[in-house]
Amino acid sequence: MVREIVIWPDPVLKEIATPVDRVDDDVRRLLDDMAETMYAADGVGLAAPQIAVGRRIIVIDVSPREPDQKLIHLVNPEIVEAEGKTVYTEGCLSVPGEAEEVERANKVRVRALDYFGKPFEIVAEGDLLAIALQHEIDHLQGTLFVDHLSSLKRELIRKRMKKLKQQRAADAAEAVKRAPRHESAL
Ligand code: GNR
Ligand code: NI
Secondary structure (H helix, E strand, O other), X not given: OOOOOOOOOOHXXXXXXXXXXXXXXXXXXXXXXXXXXXXXXOOOEXXXXXXXXXXXXXXXXXXXXXXXXXXXXXXXXXXXXXXXXXXXXXXXXXXXXXXXXEEEOOEEEEEEXXXXXXXXXXXXXXXHHHHHHHHHHHHHOOOOHHHHOOHHHHHHHHHHHHHHHHHHHHHHHHHHHHOOOOHHHO
């Protein structure tokens, strides 16, 4: 099921997500919904807080940009090693239409549980996967790419998000007005 993606600013995006204690069918259903939501939105990653779920769960699929990669499920991910520095122009599904340069580690080693609850490690260096791992793990700490920008840039983006939310609310109200009424409502 495709879920609704929360737009920044929203309190749920600032919360620290809670660790998962067992990768059971409920968690796997969430992972499936998150992958479906990520693909529907044309994203390369998604963190559970973006669908208003405060748990340490991430999906990443950078294969549109790095064809040797595939869908990765990460539960309770931890960065166990970070090295070097790099700058990448980032976007976020919770901050639509915005893109800004962010400085991050060039190489990361991440430990997590997979779709079946089995521990694994992944190392990424100098590519979008390395960036996406850090971007998504940031989400679990309540941090978005806009928090890495100057306050001036962040406040400009905040204004544009406010306008975008108002426009979406107006569009939704208009859609209700135009919708043919159900018989019981006549
Ligand atoms: O789809 C996404 N693209 C992207 C591009 C550059 C750096 C990071 C990302 S992650 C983003 C999806 C998203 O918001 N994940 O939280
Ligand atoms: Ni994001």
